[in-house]
Amino acid sequence: MRASIVPNVGDVMEARMRLKDWLVATPTIESPVLNELAGTRVLVKAECLQHGGSFKIRGALNRLLLLSHGQRSAGVVAYSSGNHGHAVALAAQWLAAPATIVMPRDAPEVKLRNVRRLGAEVILFDRFTEDREQIASAIANERGAALVPPFDHPDVVAGQGTLGFELAAAAQARNLQLSAVLIPCGGGGLIAGSALALKAVFPDCEIHAVEPEGYDDTARSLAAGSRQILDSQPATLCDGLMAMTPGAISFAINKELLAGALNVSDDEVLRAVALAACDLKLVVEPSGAVALAAALRRSHSEHPCVGVVLSGGNADAAVLVRALTE
Known part of the structure; x- marks a missing residue:
């Protein structure tokens, strides 16, 4: 158990070597x-375009692969607004492990449907009172199962x-230096792990978290x-980024590496979702489009080359x- 280790x-x-034969090396595109x-x-x-429609399978599968066969046989439990639950359910299906996912009652129907379709048990809760x-x-x-947090675990962050x-x-591969990267941020696991990697290759790269208003x-x-x-928990289209506080492990990294x-x-996010569909030919959910929304604001136009992460595509119709x- 190393849940307290950064x-x-x-x-x-x-993790890259462990996962390379399991995952899609998703494309990096330009327009x-x-x-x-x-x-x-x-x-x-x-x-x-990743398996499960989001980056979440990377952390979920890494965590499950590091469990012993006996631990996986006892089952895994995750809590999620949708994409992490989908990822854990998918990884559990691949590895023949029972999965239980705790999800909010107001999660998008597409995310609830995807988790149930993979054979996981879904436990619903009220995100505002529970x-x-x-x-x-x-x-x-109660079940002796392994917990798979959505972001605050070293195996997930890695x-x-x-x-x-x-x-x-x-x-x-394009002979470019990334001078800035914009990454969606909820609990901070994706940007923390990615910052470790990006800074190892481009030490001077500025890495910025992008969050929804509120x-x-x-x-x-x-x-x-x-x-x-x-x-407070104001309404937002970005249901996957409604974290109330950063994860302890992710923030230990982010406070050192983020610019x-x-x-x-929400209006900016909708514009980004529309641009992704019409110009990039990609379906992107609101939570996955926040970094693109920031780029469209010309927030980093002074940089010669900027990376933008579209983190998820499980959007309701x-x-x-x-x-x-609109």
């Missing part, structure tokens, strides 16, 4: 239209970081130098219709 770049490298709108050259990491971590921990203790190495390799816990925590807890954090509005019509 992972390092060596852990991310090991002249996007470059013009962003005011700089943009490399888009299309992680919405504590999902307590519910999942109680189930895991797995997520493999995305950073892929993005860096794509830039190097959920600037990472921005506040970076400013304060310690983890801050939000005192800052930005926040974007109604959201896509709204984005394309």
Whole structure:
């Protein structure tokens, strides 16, 4: 058990080797239209094309592969607004492990359907009145199952970081230096792991978290130098980024490696979802589009080359219709 240990770049490298035969090396694409709108050259990491439709399978599978056969046979338990639950259910199906996923009642229907389709048991909770971590921990203790947190575990963070190495390799293949990278941020696991990888390849690269308006816990925590807890949960289209405080492990990395954090509005996110569909020909969910929304704001137009991560593509049809019509 090493849940209190902060992972390092060596852990991310090991995860990359462990996962390489399991996952899609998702494409890094460019668009002249996007470059013009962003005011700089943009490399888009299309992680919405990953197994399960998001980056989450990287951390979930890394965690499960590091469990013993006996531990997997006892089952795994996760709590998730959707994509992490889908990823754990998928990894559990691949490895023949029973899976139970604790999900909010108001999770997008597409995410609930995807988890159930993979054979996982779904336990619903009220995100405004109940504590999902307590519910999942109680189930895991009762069943002797392994807990798979969505971001605050070293194996999960290391797995997520493999995305950073892929993005860096794509830039190097084009003989480009990434001077800035924008990454969606909820609990901070993806950006923490990716920062370890990106900084190993491009030490001077500025890495910025992007959060939805009302959920600037990472921005506040970076400013304060310690983890801050939000005192409200406003409505947002970005259901996958509604973290109230950064993870302890992820923030230990992020406070050292991140250059800052930005926040974007739902209107900006809808514009990004529409651009991804019409120009990039990619389906991207609101949570997965926040970094693109920040790039469209021309937030980093002074940089010669900027990386943007599209972290997930499990969008409800109604959201896509709204984005394309508004």
